[in-house]
Amino acid sequence: MFIIQTIILGLCLGFVYALMATGLTLIFGVMRIVNLAHPIFILVGAFAAYYLFVIFGMDPIFAIPLCAATTAILGAITYKLVFEKDAGSQTYSEMTVLLTFGTAMVLDGTLSYLFKNTQRITSPPYATDAIFIGDIFLPTAQLYSGLISIALIVGLGLFLKFSKLGIAIRATSLSRVNAELVGIDVKFVCIFSFVLGCALAGAAGSLVSFVFSFFPAKHWEWIAILMSLVVLGGMGSILGVVISAAILSVMASLVGAFIAPAWSTMVFFVALFVMLLVKPHGMFGKYLE
Amino acid sequence: MDSRKIIPIATLVMLLFFPLIQFFPSVFGDQNYVIHLMLYAFYYMVMTSSWNIIGGYGGFISVGHNAFLCIGAYIAGYYSIMWGVSPFYLILLAGIGAGIFGFFVGLITLRVKGPSFIISSIALIMILRIIFDRWELVGGASGITLPYNSLSVEFSKFPHYYGFLALAIITIYMNWYVRHSKFGLALRAISHDEIRSAVAGINVKYIKVTAFVLSTFFIGCAGAIWADYLTYVRPNIFLIILIAANVVLMVILGGMGTVTGPIVGTIIFIAFNELILSYLGATELNLLFTGLLLVITLLYFPNGIVGTLKNKGKLPRFLDWG
Numbered sequence: 001m002f003i004i005q006t007i008i009l010g011l012c013l014g015f016v017y018a019l020m021a022t023g024l025t026l027i028f029g030v031m032r033i034v035n036l037a038h039p040i041f042i043l044v045g046a047f048a049a050y051y052l053f054v055i056f057g058m059d060p061i062f063a064i065p066l067c068a069a070t071t072a073i074l075g076a077i078t079y080k081l082v083f084e085k086d087a088g089s090q091t092y093s094e095m096t097v098l099l100t101f102g103t104a105m106v107l108d109g110t111l112s113y114l115f116k117n118t119q120r121i122t123s124p125p126y127a128t129d130a131i132f133i134g135d136i137f138l139p140t141a142q143l144y145s146g147l148i149s150i151a152l153i154v155g156l157g158l159f160l161k162f163s164k165l166g167i168a169i170r171a172t173s174l175s176r177v178n179a180e181l182v183g184i185d186v187k188f189v190c191i192f193s194f195v196l197g198c199a200l201a202g203a204a205g206s207l208v209s210f211v212f213s214f215f216p217a218k219h220w221e222w223i224a225i226l227m228s229l230v231v232l233g234g235m236g237s238i239l240g241v242v243i244s245a246a247i248l249s250v251m252a253s254l255v256g257a258f259i260a261p262a263w264s265t266m267v268f269f270v271a272l273f274v275m276l277l278v279k280p281h282g283m284f285g286k287y288l289e
Numbered sequence: 290m291d292s293r294k295i296i297p298i299a300t301l302v303m304l305l306f307f308p309l310i311q312f313f314p315s316v317f318g319d320q321n322y323v324i325h326l327m328l329y330a331f332y333y334m335v336m337t338s339s340w341n342i343i344g345g346y347g348g349f350i351s352v353g354h355n356a357f358l359c360i361g362a363y364i365a366g367y368y369s370i371m372w373g374v375s376p377f378y379l380i381l382l383a384g385i386g387a388g389i390f391g392f393f394v395g396l397i398t399l400r401v402k403g404p405s406f407i408i409s410s411i412a413l414i415m416i417l418r419i420i421f422d423r424w425e426l427v428g429g430a431s432g433i434t435l436p437y438n439s440l441s442v443e444f445s446k447f448p449h450y451y452g453f454l455a456l457a458i459i460t461i462y463m464n465w466y467v468r469h470s471k472f473g474l475a476l477r478a479i480s481h482d483e484i485r486s487a488v489a490g491i492n493v494k495y496i497k498v499t500a501f502v503l504s505t506f507f508i509g510c511a512g513a514i515w516a517d518y519l520t521y522v523r524p525n526i527f528l529i530i531l532i533a534a535n536v537v538l539m540v541i542l543g544g545m546g547t548v549t550g551p552i553v554g555t556i557i558f559i560a561f562n563e564l565i566l567s568y569l570g571a572t573e574l575n576l577l578f579t580g581l582l583l584v585i586t587l588l589y590f591p592n593g594i595v596g597t598l599k600n601k602g603k604l605p606r607f608l609d610w611g
Contacts, residue, residue, distance in 0.1 A: 028404075034403075094407075097404060098541065098583065099583075099584060099587050101580075102583030102584035105576055106577050106580035106581050108577075109578070113572060113573040221415060223408075224408065224412045228412060262423060266416065266419050269415050269419075272408065273398075273416075276409055
């Protein structure tokens with residue numbers, strides 16, 4: 001029973017991680033930018049949810065659109081200021097990674113200056129509640145966040161699969177030149193997918209705000225976890241991210257339950273190194289150079 | 290002799306005799322803080338110059354190079370307590386330890402280039418942080434505490450000053466040597482295109498891993514002296530991403546893939562940092578301005594100071610070491 005409970009909890013957390021990482025993998029797929037500033041956008045979303053909850057008493061789940069809008073606006077500003085120049089090139093460049101690294105530092109410094117590095121968590125009524133199914137004990141916070149995450153990811157998948165803009169995004173991530181040839185406005189697709197990725201980060205942040213306790217410097221840990229998921233899933237593949245997040249998160253939960261909670265995040269990092277050793281280009285992804 | 294030789298040699302002689310002003314407190318006052326700043330600059334010069342070997346010439350941007358600093362510091366700290374000797378005798382051991390660790394890490398992570406490599410270097414810090422926070426043999430999260438040295442306060446920084454100065458000179462020489470050797474040529478070829486380099490008959494894996502080991506060796510050596518200087522080795526001091534971020538920023542500010550770039554970048558960055566500290570105090574704003582400087586440098590002059598001046602043909606001759 002205990003094992004089943006751990007696996008379900010791990011799976012819920014895994015879906016949250018997957019939602020956190022989908023924006024990252026979407027931005028990489030379209031723009032070839034490894035956005036190290038992504039987790040700090042998640043934190044911005046979490047802070048927005050926290051203050052909406054504390055000041056207006058707004059439920060974090062209903063605050064998702066507002067948080068997403070906040071990070072989307074911030075993302076659009078960042079794109080205009082920082083990435084517009086480099087978005088034109090279709091190859092990956094080291095310099096853009098460092099640019100996002102610098103952006104992350106700027107936002108981290110701003111957040112820690114404004115809010116100080118203390119642990120925060122939003123506490124809606126369901127955050128401390130639990131459901132019992134037989135002997136299985138399920139905290140509602142994890143359950144809700146996992147379900148909403150998977151719903152959002154499925155929504156994103158449907159959007160990419162069937163809508164016209166979604167098809168344009170997929171075409172651009174396959175080949176930018178060919179997308180331009182068939183008349184897709186690549187520039188607009190780039191900025192749209194960057195903003196969409198940031199909005200997903202904000203939505204994830206709102207869910208994260210009642211699942212994990214957070215503080216501004218936390219994003220360095222998240223970037224390593226999220227990037228290990230993205231590398232493992234094959235850069236740019238959303239399905240790959242969801243699968244690797246589910247597998248690794250369940251493993252991490254099992255390690256946390258049976259060895260020690262402190263070692264559980266180690267699973268992600270060790271998995272990254274094992275992956276680099278065995279199959280450097282990811283499980284589900286195409287070759288990247 | 291031209292200015293190319295005179296100015297560096299004159300600077301070197303001045304640096305050699307500079308701490309001696311501590312013998313005349315009546316004339317110069319107590320300049321311990323200036324000595325601290327200078328040895329801090331030498332310490333970062335060791336790191337930036339050795340980072341430049343793999344990051345600048347090889348094109349492998351590591352934002353986790355302080356992992357090797359930490360390994361060196363822990364080796365020196367642990368064995369100096371166990372054997373009762375000063376960490377200064379253990380510099381070589383620390384360097385070799387970090388080099389061996391770097392060899393195994395390099396074998397794994399240098400297989401990939403680009404984003405995966407950067408992420409693996411961040412993940413390396415995270416892994417070491419988790420391990421060292423819980424490793425009881427080396428003191429867990431509270432780390433190792435080392436004894437103070439027996440010198441009186443005004444001379445207590447002398448060993449570290451000369452230690453870091455010597456190490457910085459060796460590292461900068463190594464950087465220069467790599468820049469002008471066949472080995473460095475192969476390394477720079479690899480940074481452009483690995484497959485073509487392999488076709489041209491370069492042993493890609495050997496060159497990459499050797500460069501990585503070389504760069505980690507010097508950082509490990511610096512870790513030993515830095516441990517003795519701080520008198521403690523703790524995971525939350527050595528394993529923070531800000532150190533590596535500073536190193537990367539300094540090299541980019543000065544100019545990646547040049548010999549004098551890391552030196553210039555280090556000096557300017559530390560001066561800039563002191564300015565912020567003295568006007569704004571040690572707040573989180575420090576991180577903000579570091580990031581802002583990195584973004585502005587990358588956006589407007591990605592070749593760094595030395596690189597940009599060199600492209601315009603305005604680089605002073607004494608800074609033009611190739």
